Amino acid sequence: MSEEFEPNIVGFACNWCSYAGADLAGTSRMKYPPNIRIIRVMCSGRVSPSFVLKAFQMGADGVLITGCHPGDCHYIAGNLKCEKTMETTRKLIDVLGIGEERLRLEWVSASEGSKFADVVTDFTNHIRGLGPILGKSQG
Amino acid sequence: MLRKSHFNIRKFIYDTFDKDAAKVVFEREGIWDCTTCSACLKKCPKGVDTTGIVMGLRSLMVEDGRIPPPIRDALKSIAIHKNPWKISAEERSKWAEGLGVKNISEGADILYYVGCTPAYDARLQKVARAIVEILNRAGVDFGILGNEEGCCGSEIRRMGDVWTFEYLAEENIEIFKKYNVKKIVTTSPHCYNTFKNEYKGANFEVQHYTELVASLIEEGRLSFTHQIDKTVTYHDPCFLGKQNGIFDPPRKVLTSIPGIKLVEMDRARERSLCCEGGGGRMWVESEDSEDRLAKIRVGEAMDVGAQILATSCPFCLLTLEDVVKTGDLEESIKVMDIAELVKEAL
Amino acid sequence: METAEIRIGVYICHCGINIASTVDVDRVRDSISQLPNVIVSRDFKYMCSDPGQELVRRDIKEKGLNRIVVASCSPRMHEPTFRMTIQQAGLNPYCLEMANIREQCSWVHEDREYATAKAVKLVSAAVAKVSLLEPLEEKEVEVRPEALVIGGGIAGIQASLDIADAGFKVYLVEREPSIGGHMAQLDKTFPTLDCSACILTPRMVEVERHPNIELLSYSEVIDVSGYIGNFHVKVRKKPRYIAMDKCTGCGMCAEACRMKGKIISEFDVGMGKRSVPYIPFPYAVPSKYTIDPENCLFITKGKCGKSPACKDACSSDAIDFEQKEEIVELDVGTIVVATGFDLFDAREKPEYGYGLYDNVLSGLEFERLVSSSGPTQGKIVIDDKEPRDVVFVQCVGSRDKSVGNEYCSRVCCMYTAKQAHLIHEKLPDAKLTVFYIDIRAFGKGYEEFYDRVREEGVRYIRGNVSEIIKKGDRLLVMAEDTLLGEPVDIEADLVVLATGIVPRKDVKEVGNLLKISRSPDGFFLESHPKMRPVDTATDGIYLAGCAQGPKDIPDTVAQAKGAASSAMTKMARGKVKVEVTTASVDTFVCRGCGRCVEVCEYGAPNLEEVEPGIFVSQINDSICKGCGACSVVCPSGAISMKHFKNEQILSQIAAVI
Numbered sequence A: 001m002s003e004e005f006e007p008n009i010v011g012f013a014c015n016w017c018s019y020a021g022a023d024l025a026g027t028s029r030m031k032y033p034p035n036i037r038i039i040r041v042m043c044s045g046r047v048s049p050s051f052v053l054k055a056f057q058m059g060a061d062g063v064l065i066t067g068c069h070p071g072d073c074h075y076i077a078g079n080l081k082c083e084k085t086m087e088t089t090r091k092l093i094d095v096l097g098i099g100e101e102r103l104r105l106e107w108v109s110a111s112e113g114s115k116f117a118d119v120v121t122d123f124t125n126h127i128r129g130l131g132p133i134l135g136k137s138q139g
Numbered sequence B: 001m002l003r004k005s006h007f008n009i010r011k012f013i014y015d016t017f018d019k020d021a022a023k024v025v026f027e028r029e030g031i032w033d034c035t036t037c038s039a040c041l042k043k044c045p046k047g048v049d050t051t052g053i054v055m056g057l058r059s060l061m062v063e064d065g066r067i068p069p070p071i072r073d074a075l076k077s078i079a080i081h082k083n084p085w086k087i088s089a090e091e092r093s094k095w096a097e098g099l100g101v102k103n104i105s106e107g108a109d110i111l112y113y114v115g116c117t118p119a120y121d122a123r124l125q126k127v128a129r130a131i132v133e134i135l136n137r138a139g140v141d142f143g144i145l146g147n148e149e150g151c152c153g154s155e156i157r158r159m160g161d162v163w164t165f166e167y168l169a170e171e172n173i174e175i176f177k178k179y180n181v182k183k184i185v186t187t188s189p190h191c192y193n194t195f196k197n198e199y200k201g202a203n204f205e206v207q208h209y210t211e212l213v214a215s216l217i218e219e220g221r222l223s224f225t226h227q228i229d230k231t232v233t234y235h236d237p238c239f240l241g242k243q244n245g246i247f248d249p250p251r252k253v254l255t256s257i258p259g260i261k262l263v264e265m266d267r268a269r270e271r272s273l274c275c276e277g278g279g280g281r282m283w284v285e286s287e288d289s290e291d292r293l294a295k296i297r298v299g300e301a302m303d304v305g306a307q308i309l310a311t312s313c314p315f316c317l318l319t320l321e322d323v324v325k326t327g328d329l330e331e332s333i334k335v336m337d338i339a340e341l342v343k344e345a346l
Numbered sequence C: 001m002e003t004a005e006i007r008i009g010v011y012i013c014h015c016g017i018n019i020a021s022t023v024d025v026d027r028v029r030d031s032i033s034q035l036p037n038v039i040v041s042r043d044f045k046y047m048c049s050d051p052g053q054e055l056v057r058r059d060i061k062e063k064g065l066n067r068i069v070v071a072s073c074s075p076r077m078h079e080p081t082f083r084m085t086i087q088q089a090g091l092n093p094y095c096l097e098m099a100n101i102r103e104q105c106s107w108v109h110e111d112r113e114y115a116t117a118k119a120v121k122l123v124s125a126a127v128a129k130v131s132l133l134e135p136l137e138e139k140e141v142e143v144r145p146e147a148l149v150i151g152g153g154i155a156g157i158q159a160s161l162d163i164a165d166a167g168f169k170v171y172l173v174e175r176e177p178s179i180g181g182h183m184a185q186l187d188k189t190f191p192t193l194d195c196s197a198c199i200l201t202p203r204m205v206e207v208e209r210h211p212n213i214e215l216l217s218y219s220e221v222i223d224v225s226g227y228i229g230n231f232h233v234k235v236r237k238k239p240r241y242i243a244m245d246k247c248t249g250c251g252m253c254a255e256a257c258r259m260k261g262k263i264i265s266e267f268d269v270g271m272g273k274r275s276v277p278y279i280p281f282p283y284a285v286p287s288k289y290t291i292d293p294e295n296c297l298f299i300t301k302g303k304c305g306k307s308p309a310c311k312d313a314c315s316s317d318a319i320d321f322e323q324k325e326e327i328v329e330l331d332v333g334t335i336v337v338a339t340g341f342d343l344f345d346a347r348e349k350p351e352y353g354y355g356l357y358d359n360v361l362s363g364l365e366f367e368r369l370v371s372s373s374g375p376t377q378g379k380i381v382i383d384d385k386e387p388r389d390v391v392f393v394q395c396v397g398s399r400d401k402s403v404g405n406e407y408c409s410r411v412c413c414m415y416t417a418k419q420a421h422l423i424h425e426k427l428p429d430a431k432l433t434v435f436y437i438d439i440r441a442f443g444k445g446y447e448e449f450y451d452r453v454r455e456e457g458v459r460y461i462r463g464n465v466s467e468i469i470k471k472g473d474r475l476l477v478m479a480e481d482t483l484l485g486e487p488v489d490i491e492a493d494l495v496v497l498a499t500g501i502v503p504r505k506d507v508k509e510v511g512n513l514l515k516i517s518r519s520p521d522g523f524f525l526e527s528h529p530k531m532r533p534v535d536t537a538t539d540g541i542y543l544a545g546c547a548q549g550p551k552d553i554p555d556t557v558a559q560a561k562g563a564a565s566s567a568m569t570k571m572a573r574g575k576v577k578v579e580v581t582t583a584s585v586d587t588f589v590c591r592g593c594g595r596c597v598e599v600c601e602y603g604a605p606n607l608e609e610v611e612p613g614i615f616v617s618q619i620n621d622s623i624c625k626g627c628g629a630c631s632v633v634c635p636s637g638a639i640s641m642k643h644f645k646n647e648q649i650l651s652q653i654a655a656v657i
C-alpha cells in the first residue's frame, strides 16, 4: 500500500448534537486528520442512501455519519431511522464491492468534542489502512 | 439461619461477583435445596434469572464430578436405560399391556408421551392407564412410543447435567420427526414444560393432559355417569401453574365431575406452594432437616376440609402421598391425580 | 428555476490570526474567484465586525450580488448575524451559506498545506450550495388567546388558574363529575401534613368562580385538529340527567333514590357506598348532582317503580331523563395535558393477596380509611376492630420488571411514612412495620420527615415481601430481612400496599388524539428531559403533573405553572414563528404510499383524496419541523426539503471531494 494514500472522507453531521460536537473539538483545539469534510444536515435522519452512494461515486473513500445519541435526537428518533436506513445501505455498498466498513455511523453529543476527534482519527486511519477502493477507476 | 434451608440465592449471586463461581458453589451449602419451582423467578422485580443461575451453578458441580451419589446413579441410569429409575428400557411399556394402545408407528393424531415415572412407578402407572381409558372413551386417535420412548431430560437439566439434556432433546426430536408427530400430550407438567420451553428447534404442539381433557369435556366428547360426592381441593403443580399459567383447565375438569365440591386452599393458583418434588429433588435429599413443604401443603388441604387432595403431576402425587402415608393420615385425606377422578366418574 | 442570473459574493475571514495562521487565505480567495458565478471573492480581517458586514452590504448594492458565502466560524455562531446583514441590503436571508473554516478546519489542523486545501473544498461546497439556494419566506401564525386544559386534578387546576389570571380564556375539561383528581381523595399530605382538602378546596372554588375559566365537567375531548395557535377541539359533554342550571345541590334525589347506599363509591375506592344520583364528594366542584347511567333503574330498565323517586323528590324539577350528550366545539391556541395517573392494580401481584383478603388495602384505600370524610369518618377499623399490627409493603407495582414497571413511583416511600405516622397518631399502641427496598426521601423536608417517623417507633425492614397468607383470622407476612440475611414472619391485622403510579388506562387513545408520544414507561413524553420538560414534540401542547410521570404535589404544581407559562408566552405574543426549512410534496410525483405519514413523528403529512381513489400526501408546514425523515423514505422522491434539497446537498458532496 502506498504511503502517500490520503483518503477522501465525506462527513454528514446533524445540526444539533454532532455538528456542535465537531465545533467543540475546534474550540478545544483538538487535532484530527484533515481528510474529512463535513456537510451539515438538520438531522442524521436526513441522510439519504443516495447521498452516500453519490459520495462514493464521486470518489470518496469513506463516509462518516454522526448523529445525536439515541434518545437525544432533536426530532425524537431521526438517528434511529438513520441507523435503520444505513444498515441496508451498508449491505448495498458491500454488494457494490465498496465494502461496508467504509460507511460508519457514530453518535456524538454536543459535549463530546474529544469523541468527535477520536472518531474521525480512528475512521481516517481505518480507511487509510484499507487503501483506495479497488476498481474505483473503472467505476 | 434461614426459614428452612441455608440456600440463599442472593448470597450465591453476590459472591460470584468477585469470586470464582465454582468455588462459591463448592463452599456454600444448599445448592441442591432449590426445587426450581420458580416462585422467586416470577416475583423478582429485577428480572434476575434465578433458577437459571441455580442450574448453571449445579452444572459446575456436575462438570467437576462433585455430585451426590443418587444423582450420579440417576444420570447413569439415563445413559443406560433412558430413564432415571434404573429399570430396563425393555420394560418401559409394560404398564400398557392388555390396554390395546396403538404404537405411534401405526400413525395417530396425537402422541401420548407417558414419561418415565408414569411408565415405571407402580403408583403412577394407574394414572397412565386412567389417561388411556379417558382418551379411548372420548374416541381420541392417539398412540404411544412404547419402548422407544426415552426420558425428556427436564430433571436432568435441573440437576445440572445440561450436556445429557441436550443429547436427550436432540434424540427425542429425531424420534418425533421420524413419526411425523404434530401434537404431544403429556402426563407430567415437567415433560410438558421442557418440551414447550426448552426444546430448541421443535415444531410440534404440546398439551398437558388436563388441557386436552378439559376441551374434550367442553366439546361434549366426554360425559360422566358416576357421581363423586367428595370435597376436593386442587394443588397447582409449579411447572403447570406458576411456570406455564395453566390454572383453569384442571379446575374445569374437576368441577365438571358430578358431585365434586371444589374448595380452594389459601395458596392457590399463582400463590401455590411448591411440594418440593421438582428440580431433581425426587433424587437428592435436601440438606435441611425440616419437614418437606408437602407436609405443610397436606395440612393446608385438610384445613379447608378437603377429603381429596387432587393434583396433576407425578412428582406432586408421590411427594404428597408420601406425607399422607408416613403421617398416618389415610383416614382423613386421599391424594389423587385428576385423571383418576375422571376415570372413576366415567 | 433560475429566473435571474446567479451572482455570488464570497468573503473569507482571517479571524485575526485564528484562521489565517493555518489557512492561506489569499490562496483560498484566489482559487474561489475562478469558480463560475463568483463575482467577487474577498478576504477580510474580521468579517463579523461592522466594517466586515458593511463590505458585504456595499458589494450587494454595487455589484448586484444575490448570493453570499461567508467562510469563517461555525454557522452555529454567526449565521443569524450574516442573515441579518444581507437582509439589510435587501437580500432574502436564506440566500446565505457559510463555510466553517475555523472550528472545523484551522483550529483542528496543523499542516498549512492540507488545511488550505481543505478550506478551498469547504468554500467551494458552500459556493455550490449557495448557487442552488432559493429565497424562503419566514412565516408566522396567529395564536388564539384561548387555552384548553385537559384534566382537572391539581395539575390542571393550577395551570388553568395561572393562565386565566394572566387574562386568557381557559376551557377546563374534566372527565369526572367533579374536578379535584386524586388529591381530593388524600387525607393529609406529606411532609407538612396539611390537610389535602383544606389546601385544595379553595383552589377548586376559585376555578368555579373565575370569569376566565369555563369548566366543562363530566366531559371528554374526542377530537383535536389543527396546530399551534389554532387547534380545533371537539368535546363531548355527557348527559348528567340533571339540569345544571336548576340543580341546587340539595341532594334530595340521592336521598330518595331506590338504589340509595347500594352503589360502590369510586371516590372512596370501593370502601363506601353512594346513591345513583351523586356528587363524588361533599366539596365537589361543580356542586351539582349526576345520575349514574350505569346503575339507574330508569335508564337501564326503562322503569323505576311507578315513577322515578328522584324526580318526585326534586323540588326544583332538575331531573331530566331526556338529556342527550352534547358536542361542544372549541378553538384554542394552546393545550395543557394534565390527565394524571391511575393507581397500580395490586391484583397483578397475587402473592400479596390483594382482592383476596379484606384487610389488605391499597395506599389510596388507606387514604380514604384515615380521612375524616371517609367511610369510617377517619376511624381506623378493620371489621369493627382496631388493628394492633400493621404492615406496609413498599414498591408495589413500581421498580418491578415482573409487572413491566421499571420506574420508581416517587411518592409511595413518602406516603407510606405519612400513613404510618397517621396510624401512630391515632393508635399509638399499634405495632407498625414497613418493608422497603430503598427509601427515597429526596424532597425538601422529606428525609427529616422519614427520620421523625422512624423515631416514632415505626420499624423499617429492608426486604421485599415474598408472600402474604392467612393465619387464623390474621395475616402472615413473610419476607427476608436482607440486611441480616434472615427470614422474617410478621403477623398483621392490616396490610397496606404502597401501590404505585401507572399511566392512565386510556393514555394511548389520548396520546393519539393529540399526536403526542409516550416514553417507554408509558407516560407522555416531554420534548427534552432536561431543557424542555413541559413541552411535547407538538408545538403548543404542554404537559403538567403525573400525566408526564410520577410526581408528588409540589412537583406537580411547579410543572403546572411551567406548562401554564409556556402556553401564556405563546398567547401573549399572539404570534409564533413556524419552521421555514420544512418539507414539501410534489403532488404530481407523489404516489400516495403513505410512508411519510408513517415516519413523521409530528403528524405533519396527511394523505388527502384528491380524486376518488387517488391519494396524495400533503405536508402541513405549520407542523413540519424539517427533520427530513420523510424525504429519505419517500420512494418516489416526491418530497423536497427546503434549504436542504437533494440537489443542494449533492452539489456539496461533489464539491468537497
Ligand SMILES: Cc1cc2nc3c(=O)[nH]c(=O)nc-3n(C[C@H](O)[C@H](O)[C@H](O)COP(=O)(O)OP(=O)(O)OC[C@H]3O[C@@H](n4cnc5c(N)ncnc54)[C@H](O)[C@@H]3O)c2cc1C
Pocket (backbone or CB within 6 Å): C150, C151, C152, C153, C154, C155, C156, C173, C174, C175, C176, C179, C180, C181, C182, C183, C186, C188, C189, C190, C191, C219, C220, C221, C338, C339, C340, C341, C342, C343, C363, C364, C367, C411, C415, C418, C504, C510, C544, C545, C546, C547, C551, C552, C553, C554, C556
Ligand atoms: C395513595 C397516594 C397518596 C399520596 N399522598 C401524597 C402526599 O401526601 N403528598 C404529595 O405531595 N403527593 C401525594 N400523592 C401524589 C399526588 O396524588 C399526585 O402528585 C397528584 O394527585 C397529581 O395530580 P395530577 O393532577 O397530575 O393527577 P390526578 O390527580 O390524577 O388528576 C388528573 C385529572 O384528570 C382527569 N382526567 C384524566 N383523563 C382525562 C381525560 N381523558 N379527559 C378529561 N379529564 C381527564 C381525571 O379525572 C383527574 O381529575 C399521593 C398519591 C397517592 C396515590
Ligand code: SF4
Pocket (backbone or CB within 6 Å): B009, B033, B034, B035, B036, B037, B038, B039, B040, B041, B050, B051, B054
Ligand atoms: S426456584 Fe423456588 S426454591 Fe429456587 S430460588 Fe426460586 S423460589 Fe427459591
Ligand code: SF4
Pocket (backbone or CB within 6 Å): C256, C257, C258, C259, C276, C277, C291, C295, C296, C297, C298, C299, C304, C308, C309, C310, C311
Ligand atoms: S330513576 Fe330511580 S334508580 Fe334512577 S336515579 Fe331516580 S330513583 Fe334512582
Ligand code: SF4
Pocket (backbone or CB within 6 Å): C394, C395, C396, C398, C399, C407, C408, C409, C410, C411, C412, C413, C414, C438, C439, C440, C498, C500
Ligand atoms: S417511591 Fe419508594 S416505594 Fe415508591 S416506587 Fe419509589 S422506592 Fe418504591
Ligand code: SF4
Pocket (backbone or CB within 6 Å): C582, C583, C599, C600, C601, C602, C603, C604, C605, C619, C623, C624, C625, C626, C627, C628, C629, C630, C631
Ligand atoms: S420533514 Fe420531518 S417533521 Fe417535516 S413532515 Fe417530514 S418527517 Fe415530518
Ligand code: FES
Pocket (backbone or CB within 6 Å): A014, A015, A016, A017, A018, A042, A043, A044, A045, A066, A067, A068, A072, A073, A074, A075, A077, A078, A079
Ligand atoms: S438531530 Fe441529531 S440525529 Fe436527529
